[in-house]
Amino acid sequence: MNFDSDSQLDVIYINNYKLYLTCSACPEQYDVFIDEKSINNFNISDEEKLLLKLKYFNNNEYNIGYLRLRHGNFTAEFINEKNEYEIVYKTNPEGDGMFDKDERMYYLKEAIRRINLKLIGITDSVQEIAKRGIDDPKLLTELEIKYLCDYVIKNND
Secondary structure, eight states: OEEETTTTTEEETTTTTTEEEEESSSEEEEEEEEEGGGGGSSSOOOOOOOHHHHHOOOEEEEEEEEEETTTEEEEEEEEEEEEEEEEEEEEESSOSSSSSSTTTHHHHHHHHHHHHHHTOOOOOOHHHHHHHSSOGGGGGGGGHHHHHHHHHHHHHH
């Protein structure tokens, strides 16, 4: 693998996230980090940015996720402020213990998208609402409505 190098670990940069390759095969796995400054790039209110910083950061970087491909099962796990792991994405790519060359970035980007949605408070149920349509918009927060609008625009282009 030939990724951008940061220290002695292989690193992939996706949006505001750093994916440190901790094992290259059987399983291929990554620790996902975000730095505090990157929160400022999120399209959320200043109050929500401050809450995220207070919730997750006590130094310059925070381990926000874990990605693993083993036996053809790829999972992305979000690590919350209590250090609990929650699966936010599960799929079965062609690769078994490591990704095929042409599928790696697709799955890593999708995993990061799901971790990002979890970090800013968008739940799977909201994603499902976006796919089938809004039943009762009064039940949605402002952030969820913004996500739904972005989703509709993106998928209708």
